[in-house]
Amino acid sequence: MALEKITQISGQGVYVPGSDIDTDRIIPARFMKCVTFDGLGEYLFYDVRFNEDGSKKNHPLDDPRFAGANILLSGENFGCGSSREHAPQALNRFGINAVIAQSFAEIFFGNCTTLGMPCAIASADDIQTLATAIEADPSLEITIDIANSQVTYGQDQSIPVTIPHTASDALINGRWDPIAELLESETEVVTTMAAAGY
C-alpha cells in the first residue's frame, strides 16, 4: 500500500477569516446522516454559505475569484469541537487539500494528516500578509513546502510555517495513513495487552 509522498502542496489560496471555526460549522450535523463520506463536499460550510432559501451568502468559498482554490487560510483553533472526520472529508471532497491557520484543534489536525492533508501553523501577521496578497491577486500560486517549513508565493516571497515533526515526517515519507505500520505489530500488541491486564 504505497502512499503518495506529500512534500509540497501548490495552488491557489482562499481566506476564511475567524477564530474557533468549529467542525459543526465546517459540516453541519444534519449532513452526517450518511453511511459514507461521498458527496460531503457540497455541504462544506453549508450554513455560512447559504441562506435558508438556498440562495448564496457572501462566503469566500463562493467568490468566483477564489473558485478552484485548494489551500484554505484561517485563524486560531481551526476545526475545534466535534471529532467528526466528516469535516476534513468535506474540505477534501470540496477540493481543499491543505489548511494554513494560526492554530488547529488537535483531533481535527490528526484527522487531516491521516487523510494526507497538511495543516500548517503560521502567525497571525503572516496569515494576514498572505491573505492580502491573495486578495490582490487571487490567481497567485502559493506552495506549502513541508520539508522546509515554509510557504512560498509570488516573487520569492515566503512565510515560515510550523508543521509538527511527526506529521511532516509522515507526509514526506508517504506514511500519513498509519494502518500498514499498525498492522505490523500484531505480536507486540498481544504482549502489551497481556501486560496491561486485558
Place this chain on the structure above:
Amino acid sequence: MSQTAQSLYEKVWNAHAVKTLSNGQTQLLIGTHLIHEVTSPQAFGMLRDLNLTVKYPQRTFATVDHIVPTDNQQMPFADPLAEAMIKELDSNAKEFGITYFDLPSGKQGVVHVVGPEEGITQPGTTIACGDSHTATHGAFGAIAFGIGTTQVRDVLATQTMAMEKMKVRRINVNGELPIGVYAKDVILHIIKLLGAKGGIGYAYEYGGAVIDAFSMEERMTVCNMSIEGGARCGYINPDEKTFAYLKGRPYSPQDDVWDTAVERWKSFASDADCQYDDVIDIQVEDIAPSVTWGISPDQGVFINESVPDPAQANSESEKVSIEDALEYMKLEAGTPVKGIPVDVAFIGSCTNGRLSDFQEAARFLKGHHVAEGVKAIAVPGSQIVAKQCEDEGLDRIFEEAGFQWRNAGCSMCLAMNPDKLEGDQLCASSSNRNFKGRQGSITGRTILMSPVMVAAAAVAGEIADAREVFSMNAN
C-alpha cells in the same frame, strides 16, 4: 522518589505503548473502544475495502444515540436516513460480533452514559470513541479521548492507533462551593479562564478538594467538557468513590478478582510528587452560576454579569469574535444576561443527562411551572437513567412542571434527530456546545448552563438566577 514519580497519564500511557512508529508517534493500545452510529459506518466500510476484520471484537462496545428520536421510537424511524444508520450499526455489530446496547436491550443511551453505567469504563485503561466527548470517561482515571473515523478503522483492525503523548496540566479546584454552583459551573469557569484553545496539546488532570468531594456523576460533567477547553483528554485520579461506583456493575471485575483489580487501579493514580507541565489553581468561592452568551463555550459570564462590549476587547481578533457572537446571538453589548428571553429549555446530554442531574433539577422544579410559551424537554442520558428517574417519580415532577419527559438519546444537543430549534429560538441548555447552528436551526441560539439553571430559565421564561427563582438559601 521524585525521579520516578509519574502522573496517571504517564503511567497509563506507558502501560499501553506498543512501540514507536517511524514518524515518532506512539502506537498506543486502546483498551476499550466505544462506537455509535454516526462515526462508525464509514470505518467498517474502510475495513471491508482493505479486507480487514475486527481484531478484538470483545473490546468494542456499541450503542445508538445521536440519531435516535426521543419521542416516537417505533421502528422503522420516520426519518429514512436515521433508519439506514441504525440498521447499518446493527448489521455491523452482528457481522463482527460486537456487543451492541440497542433500543430493545433496555441499556441503550448516550455512549458516554452507557460506558460507566455498565462498568465498561475502568481506571487505568485507554478508551477511544469517535466522539469528542469521550473525555467523560476520564472521570474514572482512564485516558479517554475522541478520534476520527479513520482511527476508528485503525482501532477496529488493530486495537491500536497512532498518537502523540500530550503534556499534562494539573487543575486544582479548591474552596467551598457556593450554593447554587454546580460541577457545570466549575467546568464552564475553567473553560472561560483558560480559553477554548487553552488545552491544545494537554491532558487536563482535575484535582483538589472540590473535585474530591464531587460524586462520580459530577466528575463526569467536568471531564466531559475538557474538549470545549481544547483538551482532548481530561481525567481525575481514581479513589474510593470510583471503586464504589464500579462495584457490582455488569462489566466490572467480579467478586473473586475485585480486590486485585482495585489494588491495580489504585496504582495508576498520580504520584504525590509527580511533575506536571503546568499547574493552575482555582478557588470556587469566586464562581457564581454561569452561562454562556456567545458562540464558543469560552464566551461565558456569571449570572449577575452582562454580555461584553467589543469596544473593551483586548485585541482586534477578540473584538471581531465578540462582534460576530453578538450579531449571531442578537444581543446588544452590555446587556445583562439575566432577563434574556428563552424559547426552549433542554435538560439532558452526555454532559448533564444522569440521575443526579434530574434529581437536582426536580428538587427545585417541584411546585413550579414552566413559563407560558417555553418548550421544555427533559431527556435522560440512557434507558437505565430513565428507569431510575421514573422509579423515583421524577418524570412526574417534570411533567407536572410542564416539561416533556422523553426517551434516552443525544436529543437537542446536536440536532441529528427530530429535537431541534426552529428559527432563531433561544435555548437554555444543559448541553456542551453553543456553536452557530449547533441545535439544528441555522439561526438557533444556545446558552449553556447547569440543569438547575435550565430549570430556573424554564420557570422564569428568561435567563434567571436559580438561587433567586428557587429561593435557595445558605441554610
